[in-house]
Amino acid sequence: MEEEKSRLYIVELKDKKDYWMKLRIIGISLWIFPLILLLTGYFFKKNGFTGVVKSYEEGAFRFIQYIFFFSGIGIVFFCDSISNFFAKIFFSSIEKGNKNEGKLARGYSSYTIILMAFFNFIGSCGFIGFSICGNFTWLVIFIVLNFSLLFRYFPSYERFSNLISQINLSKENQK
Numbered sequence: 305m306e307e308e309k310s311r312l313y314i315v316e317l318k319d320k321k322d323y324w325m326k327l328r329i330i331g332i333s334l335w336i337f338p339l340i341l342l343l344t345g346y347f348f349k350k351n352g353f354t355g356v357v358k359s360y361e362e363g364a365f366r367f368i369q370y371i372f373f374f375s376g377i378g379i380v381f382f383c384d385s386i387s388n389f390f391a392k393i394f395f396s397s398i399e400k401g402n403k404n405e406g407k408l409a410r411g412y413s414s415y416t417i418i419l420m421a422f423f424n425f426i427g428s429c430g431f432i433g434f435s436i437c438g439n440f441t442w443l444v445i446f447i448v449l450n451f452s453l454l455f456r457y458f459p460s461y462e463r464f465s466n467l468i469s470q471i472n473l474s475k476e477n478q479k
Contacts, residue, residue: 320409327413327459334420338427338450345434345443355438369436376429380449383423387457390419395471412467416459423457426450 357365379386394415395408430446433439457463 323409324459324461327416330413330417331420331454331459334417334424335451335454337424338447338454341427341431342443342447345431345440348434349438349440353438355434355436357436360437365436369433372429372433376426376433376446376449379423379426380453383453383456386422387419390415390422391467391471394418395468408468412459412464415467416457419457420454423450423453426453 434443
């Protein structure tokens with residue numbers, strides 16, 4: 305009975321066009337940040353920017369660059385695990401059997417916004433790396449990775465229903 309209520313609400317949420325439009329507008333606005341980083345880097349490079357550190361291959365800045373490189377790439381490789389982690393946080397009420405209608409919509413909104421903002425850290429890592437060495441290719445690669453994850457996790461009803469079904473399956477497998 306409780307599971308049928310949850311499925312009915314998920315179907316009803318599909319018809320709430322205002323909810324999805326607002327969530328997509330928020331999602332699109334989160335695409336602006338990496339675009340600003342890319343344009344800033346382009347204008348820096350066009351005006352002769354060569355990097356803050358002249359000998360970035362030596363000393364501490366080399367390790368700082370490695371940290372940002374591996375942080376950005378690590379997020380890309382572990383994006384599904386990161387997504388599952390945030391899903392468990394925001395949809396914990398489903399796992400406990402408390403399927404309040406409003407909590408599902410708020411949980412998915414919060415999940416989407418936090419996850420997409422977290423993925424923007426990839427672009428930040430690329431911009432910091434570009435600032436250190438002046439390598440525009442570094443920035444472009446990280447921004448492309450950033451955009452690909454933002455596209456992959458862009459809010460949609462299909463993504464929402466798949467996420468809920470995955471959480472319900474993991475709950476059933478734990479029993």
